[in-house]
Amino acid sequence: MGPTRPHFDKMQEETVHQPESNERPLEQQLADAVAEAARHKEAMLRALADSENARKRYQTEAANAQKFAVERFAESILPVMDSLEAALANETASPEALREGVNLTLRQLTQALEKARITAIAPATGERFDPYRHQAMAAVESNSEPNTIVATMQKGYALHDRILRPALVTVAKAVEKQAGSPTSTTDSD
Numbered sequence: 399m400g401p402t403r404p405h406f407d408k409m410q411e412e413t414v415h416q417p418e419s420n421e422r423p424l425e426q427q428l429a430d431a432v433a434e435a436a437r438h439k440e441a442m443l444r445a446l447a448d449s450e451n452a453r454k455r456y457q458t459e460a461a462n463a464q465k466f467a468v469e470r471f472a473e474s475i476l477p478v479m480d481s482l483e484a485a486l487a488n489e490t491a492s493p494e495a496l497r498e499g500v501n502l503t504l505r506q507l508t509q510a511l512e513k514a515r516i517t518a519i520a521p522a523t524g525e526r527f528d529p530y531r532h533q534a535m536a537a538v539e540s541n542s543e544p545n546t547i548v549a550t551m552q553k554g555y556a557l558h559d560r561i562l563r564p565a566l567v568t569v570a571k572a573v574e575k576q577a578g579s580p581t582s583t584t585d586s587d
Contacts, residue, residue, distance in 0.1 A: 474510035478503055511555075519554035519565045521547045531556070533564040540570035 422430075481503040485496060511517075519531050527534065527545045531554060540548050547567045554565030 471510070471514045474513050475507075478507045478510060481506060514557070516555055516557050516562070519556055519561070521550055521565055521567060523547060523549065527567065527569050531561060531564055532567045534569045535566050536568045537571040538568055539573045541573065542570040544570055544572045546570050 481499065485491070485499045485503065488496075488499075491499070521528075521532060524542060525547045527547055532547065533554075535551055538548055542548060546569070548570050549568040550565055551568065552566040555562045
């Protein structure tokens with residue numbers, strides 16, 4: 399009698415299937431993976447080159463923007479220069495004509511500054527002293543409230559919100575009381 403096989407109830411034998419022969423060989427799969435990696439590498443290098451070119455382009459544009467930032471302002475100042483040169487070249491102009499020409503030139507300059515967003519800082523008498531916009535050149539005793547402007551010696555200028563030059567001003571300070579008033583004098587003879 400030969401060896402007997404164990405019998406399992408309701409269990410069926412399953413056969414293990416070997417992979418079918420229509421799958422690609424490992425060498426082909428490797429070659430495909432290497433080719434795909436090369437495509438990804440090329441795409442990455444192109445993206446890096448594009449970003450480097452964009453960075454260089456932006457740097458050039460920024461350098462040109464800084465270099466030529468005052469171009470429009472310079473264009474608006476050139477007529478002022480022309481007017482001043484014409485005034486100096488005209489030796490026969492009367493004082494009144496010369497004054498009128500200077501006033502016209504001043505208006506041209508004012509318009510050029512306004513186009514460039516440069517505004518004057520000209521504080522009025524009695525205005526509160528602002529150390530960010532004003533520079534106190536002197537403090538004088540005054541009946542005005544302390545730390546208010548008594549006089550403007552020179553206008554200041556601002557570009558947008560940045561102070562180019564503060565206004566030079568005289569500021570009020572409180573009147574000091576005289577010490578040793580004549581009411582309490584003693585005679586020592």
